[in-house]
Structures are given as C-alpha cells and as structure tokens.
Amino acid sequence: MASSTPYTLKWGILATGGIAKTFAKDLLTDPAIRDVSDVRHEIVAVASSTSVDSAANFIKAIDGPSSAKTYGSYAELVADPNVDIVYVATPHSHHFQNAMLCLEAGKNVLCEKALTVTAAQARKLVATAKAKNLFLMEAVWTRFFPLSIKIRELITSGAIGQVYRTSADLSFGQSKPDGSLGFDDSNRMVNLDLAGGALLDLGIYALTWVFQTLYHTQPEEEKEAPKVVSAINKYRTGADEQTSIICQFPKHGLMGIATTGMRVATDPDGKGSAGPAIRIQGADGEIQVMPQAYRPPQYRIVKKDSAGTVEVVDCPIPTDPKRGGWGHGMFWEADECARCLRDGKLESATIPWSESIVIMETMDQVLKQGDVQYPEVITTDVFDPKSPLNTGGK
Ligand SMILES: NC(=O)C1=CN([C@@H]2O[C@H](COP(=O)(O)OP(=O)(O)OC[C@H]3O[C@@H](n4cnc5c(N)ncnc54)[C@H](OP(=O)(O)O)[C@@H]3O)[C@@H](O)[C@H]2O)C=CC1
Numbered sequence: 001m002a003s004s005t006p007y008t009l010k011w012g013i014l015a016t017g018g019i020a021k022t023f024a025k026d027l028l029t030d031p032a033i034r035d036v037s038d039v040r041h042e043i044v045a046v047a048s049s050t051s052v053d054s055a056a057n058f059i060k061a062i063d064g065p066s067s068a069k070t071y072g073s074y075a076e077l078v079a080d081p082n083v084d085i086v087y088v089a090t091p092h093s094h095h096f097q098n099a100m101l102c103l104e105a106g107k108n109v110l111c112e113k114a115l116t117v118t119a120a121q122a123r124k125l126v127a128t129a130k131a132k133n134l135f136l137m138e139a140v141w142t143r144f145f146p147l148s149i150k151i152r153e154l155i156t157s158g159a160i161g162q163v164y165r166t167s168a169d170l171s172f173g174q175s176k177p178d179g180s181l182g183f184d185d186s187n188r189m190v191n192l193d194l195a196g197g198a199l200l201d202l203g204i205y206a207l208t209w210v211f212q213t214l215y216h217t218q219p220e221e222e223k224e225a226p227k228v229v230s231a232i233n234k235y236r237t238g239a240d241e242q243t244s245i246i247c248q249f250p251k252h253g254l255m256g257i258a259t260t261g262m263r264v265a266t267d268p269d270g271k272g273s274a275g276p277a278i279r280i281q282g283a284d285g286e287i288q289v290m291p292q293a294y295r296p297p298q299y300r301i302v303k304k305d306s307a308g309t310v311e312v313v314d315c316p317i318p319t320d321p322k323r324g325g326w327g328h329g330m331f332w333e334a335d336e337c338a339r340c341l342r343d344g345k346l347e348s349a350t351i352p353w354s355e356s357i358v359i360m361e362t363m364d365q366v367l368k369q370g371d372v373q374y375p376e377v378i379t380t381d382v383f384d385p386k387s388p389l390n391t392g393g394k
C-alpha cells in the first residue's frame with residue numbers, strides 16, 4: 001500500500017549562479033501545483049566557492065529557508081551529513097571535478113548539462129557512481145516535462161506512423177553589427193576555459209530532441225549509436241559559434257539533424273512566429289514542437305490525411321501562487337531524483353547513464369571534427385580534489 005507521507009529529498013546546492021537560483025526556486029514550490037504528492041524537497045545547504053556571504057545572499061535571493069547551512073567552499077558542502085543529494089550548478093568546465101568531489105564524499109548527484117566536457121569524463125563519473133552505489137543523473141530537465149513524456153509515447157504508439165527523421169534547433173541571435181557576439185570574451189558562453197561554445201550549452205538540447213525521439217525510443221536490445229557528420233564555424237575565442245550535426249542511425253533507417261548557434265535565432269521574435277523548433281517526422285504525419293527546445297510551451301500533431309487534421313496541444317508550466325507565481329519546470333527532474341532515491345535506483349530510466357555517455361561521445365566527435373580544443377585542466381579525467389575547479393583557486 002502506498003504511504004501517505006511524501007518522501008523528502010534533502011538538497012545541497014553547489015554554486016550560486018543563475019541556474020542554481022532558478023532550480024532552487026523550483027524546489028521551493030508546492031508539489032501540489034503539479035499534482036505531485038509522493039515526494040517533496042528541502043534545501044538544507046548551499047555552497048559558494050566565492051564566499052560564505054555569497055551562499056547567504058543566495059538563500060535571501062531565493063527566499064529560502066533560514067535553517068539552510070551556508071558554506072564558503074564546495075568541500076564543506078559535500079561533507080555535510082544532512083545532505084542527501086548535491087545539485088552541481090557550475091559551468092560545464094567544472095562538472096567532472098565537482099561531481100567527482102561529491103561522489104567521492106558519498107553524495108548522490110544531479111549535475112547540470114552538459115554532463116561533462118568529454119565522454120571519458122562521463123564514463124569515469126558513471127563508473128564511480130556505480131562503484132560507490134550512488135545516484136547520478138544529468139540534469140536534462142526537458143526530458144521530464146509532461147510534453148516530452150507524451151511525445152515519446154506518441155512516437156512509440158505509432159501515432160504518426162514509423163518515425164524516420166527529427167530535425168531540432170536551439171540557436172540564439174547574438175550577432176552584433178561589428179561581427180562580434182553579444183557576450184564578453186570571458187563569458188561562459190564563448191570562453192574556452194569554461195568549456196564555452198554553442199554545442200555544449202545549447203546544442204545539447206537539439207541533440208536531446210534527436211536522442212529522445214530517435215534513440216531512446218529504440219528497443220533496448222536494438223540500441224544503435226549514431227554515425228556523426230558535423231561542421232563547426234568558430235568564434236574569435238576558438239569556441240564553436242555555429243554547429244550543425246547529422247546523426248545517422250543506418251540500421252534503423254533514421255536521420256537526426258541537430259543545429260545550434262549564436263548568430264541567428266530559432267525564435268527571432270520570441271513568439272514562435274518563425275515556426276517549430278523541432279519536427280519529428282513519421283510516415284503518417286509529424287509532431288512539431290514550438291520553441292524554445294529547452295522549455296517548449298506547445299506541440300502540434302499534423303496528420304497526413306486529406307482533412308488536414310492539426311491538433312494543437314498547449315502545455316503550460318504550473319506556477320505556485322504562494323511563491324509569487326514562480327514555476328520554471330525544473331521541479332519535474334527534481335521529482336525524478338526523489339523517486340529514484342526513494343526506490344533505490346542509481347540511474348533514471350528517462351536519461352540512463354548509457355544515454356548520457358552516447359550523447360557525450362557524439363559531442364566528442366563533433367568537437368573533434370570541428371577542431372575545438374579545450375584546456376587540459378577541464379578535459380582531464382583524473383580527479384583532483386585540490387583542482388582550482390573544486391577550490392575556486394583558493
Ligand atoms: N538547465 C538549464 O536550463 C540551464 C542550465 N545551465 C547550466 O548550468 C551551468 C551553470 O550555468 P549558469 O548558472 O548560467 O552560470 P553562472 O555563471 O550564472 O553561474 C555559475 C556559478 O558557478 C560557480 N563558479 C565556480 N567557478 C566558476 C568560474 N571559474 N567561473 C564562473 N562561475 C564559477 C559560481 O558560483 P559560486 O561563486 O557560488 O561558486 C557561479 O555563480 C552550466 O553548465 C549551464 O550549462 C545554465 C542555464 C540554464
């Protein structure tokens with residue numbers, strides 16, 4: 001018989017930047033707004049590599065619990081016995097070292113996307129989680145949206161016939177008249193030291209759609225990794241600014257096209273007027289997903305029939321009136337973490353370890369084909385608790 005007491009997951013937040021605030025505010029919403037009653041979340045600790053004051057300011061900024069511990073180092077956070085799981089919210093350059101710091105300290109981990117900078121790092125994280133019997137998940141939040149779940153069901157139930165092709169784009173229009181992009185060269189979007197570039201930051205969402213529609217839906221015993229052909233235009237910093245990827249699944253006869261960039265936008269007017277960000281095309285019709293690819297508000301089913309049937313489905317993100325109308329959509333991945341830990345699972349079936357690794361292997365190939373080179377300190381797969389990526393240089 002199901003228990004009426006929700007399972008409570010106690011979170012530690014590692015880093016205090018933009019997405020850490022967004023995610024933490026989602027944790028603080030009432031699960032009832034999304035019809036969830038079996039799990040709930042508490043923020044019990046926050047760490048900043050900058051200072052303990054930054055951690056305290058973070059709690060104030062999110063209107064968080066005054067009971068939460070605040071730390072001025074990541075090492076202190078991972079040593080806190082009250083923390084069940086750590087949310088790693090540093091730039092991608094830091095994910096491998098920070099997630100290893102957590103796992104080595106015996107903590108379960110939800111790590112922001114892209115999981116790592118290289119596939120070898122992802123394999124090392126997975127091997128460590130497995131060896132230590134700990135939960136590890138890449139925070140590809142879009143996969144946990146009811147919209148994504150429904151679309152995967154539509155594909156596997158044959159609603160648009162045999163699916164043959166997915167094209168997906170996530171691009172921002174940041175081009176300036178002088179030829180530069182609208183980011184300082186030190187910004188994590190274009191800075192090689194922070195694993196900058198369109199692919200690891202934005203392209204991962206275009207790939208998420210290719211993989212969740214063409215790979216995740218393949219039967220387990222027939223899983224086929226893609227053959228990858230790609231092209232990259234580089235920015236002046238050496239990071240990729242426009243990247244196009246073809247993922248071919250020849251045994252299944254499938255083709256995925258993922259595009260990303262920072263020159264022209266998927267959604268130039270921010271209202272969806274330019275059309276879908278994603279097209280999933282089957283023999284009997286197609287599913288179109290409206291932008292942005294990371295937080296889609298709507299999908300449409302266009303049937304290949306003489307009546308020209310188009311079904312439009314809006315998927316609003318629930319908001320919490322008691323939290324100032326807040327709700328971003330990251331709570332669904334948090335709920336998944338809680339359920340996995342409650343049920344003793346080390347990985348999520350929605351983004352299994354093997355799939356995170358295949359996606360990182362795909363991105364490895366793209367970066368190699370485009371000759372993007374990141375510094376050794378962020379590509380090494382040797383864990384170093386004293387790495388500046390773990391200590392903030394202190
Ligand atoms: N799922 C989503 O929708 C989104 C995911 N992301 C992902 O989250 C991660 C962080 O992005 P975002 O929050 O936008 O980044 P921010 O720059 O806003 O924050 C990153 C935080 O990481 C910590 N940090 C440690 N070392 C460094 C360093 N050398 N340079 C910069 N920051 C450092 C800092 O926190 P402190 O000083 O407290 O240690 C900083 O505040 C990225 O991997 C990104 O891909 C980003 C946006 C949206």
Ligand SMILES: O=C1OC[C@@H](O)[C@H](O)[C@H]1O
Nearest residue numbers: 019113189201202205294
């Ligand atoms: O994950 C993300 O989604 C939203 C984007 O604005 C951000 O750059 C990226 O990291």
